[in-house]
Amino acid sequence: MAVNLDKPHLWKADISQSVDMYNDWFMNFAPSAFRETRVEVTKDVEATLRATENLTNVTPEIFRRYPGILPTLRMSTCPPLAVDRLIGLASVPSSLVKRMEKEKKLPIRLQGNALDIELRKIGKIIERMADPDIFTWLNRSESPSQTDIYRAATIVADRLCGSVTNPIIRNAQERRQLAAIQNWLETRQYRKLVGQDGVKFDQMPPGTFCFRMNVPINLETGKVINIPVDVAIKPKSSSMDELPVFLEAKSAGDFTNVNKRRKEEAIKMSQLRSTYGDQVQFNLFLCGYFDSGYLGYEAAEGIDWVWEHRIDDLAGFGL
Known part of the structure; x- marks a missing residue:
């Protein structure tokens, strides 16, 4: 019936x-659902900053250990980079970036030194385009304070959450x-x-x-x-x-x-x-x-x- x-x-x-x-x-x-997610994402961003020495050392080794950090790094640049824009700027295989984005894994076929070459290209683009207004320590000699790091992490977390609201x-x-x-x-x-x-x-x-x-x-x-x-x-x-x-x-x-x-x-x-x-x-x-x-x-x-x-x-x- x-x-x-x-x-x-x-x-x-x-x-x-x-x-x-x-x-x-x-x-x-x-709003509370969004805020709760932002708190968790902020913790993930802080972990990414620690792994990359506060965005000063984005190496192939980091990508090998944490391939899932790529979305965070894309939102750390000025301007934030879309997936296809990063692929074009870095001149890397789209399959590499999209697998890291969607599956948080590295490709199966591309390995060894050939993989490191592509990962290094991505790292160089991220370091070159890192937003100096967010990561203020990039323009000075002293290390960032915990307050600096937290403030930067919350801004990047907002960008990440905004893209998946x-x-x-x-x-x-x-x-x-x-x-x-x-x-x-x-x-x-x-x-x-x-x-x-x-x-x-x-x-x-x-x-x-x-x-x-x-x-x-x-x-x-x-x-x-x-x-x-x-x-x-x-x-x-x-x-x-x-x-x-x-x-x-x-x-x-x-x-x-x-x-x-x-x-x-x-x-x-x-x-x-x-x-x-x-x-x-x-x-x-x-x-x-x-x-x-x-x-x-x-x-x-x-x-x-x-x-x-x-x-x-x-x-x-x-x-």
């Missing part, structure tokens, strides 16, 4: 309430959404399964739920891959051979991005159905800016949803 996808007369009011709920959360909790906010909002779902379920005596339980999605006992569940699906090529599902819930009234209810927690701070991303859920639903049949229940848990265009698209794909401000609608999925 449909919960919200077949009730377009409620959509406008729900959209307004959801936007208000998201904005209230953002004003009251997003949306993921920080999105991750904080997702944690809050999952906590709301967990509280709702546990109030109704559902039991959370954790990793060490070793239970697959099709082995979940009735009355249990799990976060970050991997579900294998069959591609048209014949290959089997796992797709992550935010929440899997096995209704108390279900039998062991019935599939759990799948939920995807979604939040959005503007209307533009959701309509760019709306196909993602439709693709996931299609993959689940092609593997497990039409009995699959794949639904959304929404908070924020989801307009009628988005809702209509998902409804046409047979994807239902529950608004966080009306979380009790979860009962409509047989929970």
Whole structure:
């Protein structure tokens, strides 16, 4: 039975309430989430400064020991360097820089002296372009004080956090959404399964739920891959051979991005159905800016949803 996808007369009011709920959360909790992340990032920046002798010795040996420091070093220059700009300035392979950025690892094929040559090029660019207004000790003979180092670290941390503000906010909002779902379920005596339980999605006992569940699906090529599902819930009234209810927690701070991303859920639903049949229940848990265009698209794909401000609608999925 449909919960919200077949009730377009409620959509406008729900959209307004959801936007208000998201904005209230953002004003009251997003700043603290950002600050908490900035504190941790500041510690990482200070560690990078120690490793590079306060940005005066950016050597291949440092990159070999700490390949993950490259984003911090890029934000330490004047102006801060984008990934592609650093690749161009240093004339180094893009695969080297992107692996260090994304995976915090050095390349597998490029090794030995050849690797050191490329790493040294990166180090020279960082040292040459280090921001003297942040790292004030670079223009004087005496060593920086702890206050100098901390001040510089906080500025670089701000730059780093500013470049990933949306993921920080999105991750904080997702944690809050999952906590709301967990509280709702546990109030109704559902039991959370954790990793060490070793239970697959099709082995979940009735009355249990799990976060970050991997579900294998069959591609048209014949290959089997796992797709992550935010929440899997096995209704108390279900039998062991019935599939759990799948939920995807979604939040959005503007209307533009959701309509760019709306196909993602439709693709996931299609993959689940092609593997497990039409009995699959794949639904959304929404908070924020989801307009009628988005809702209509998902409804046409047979994807239902529950608004966080009306979380009790979860009962409509047989929970």
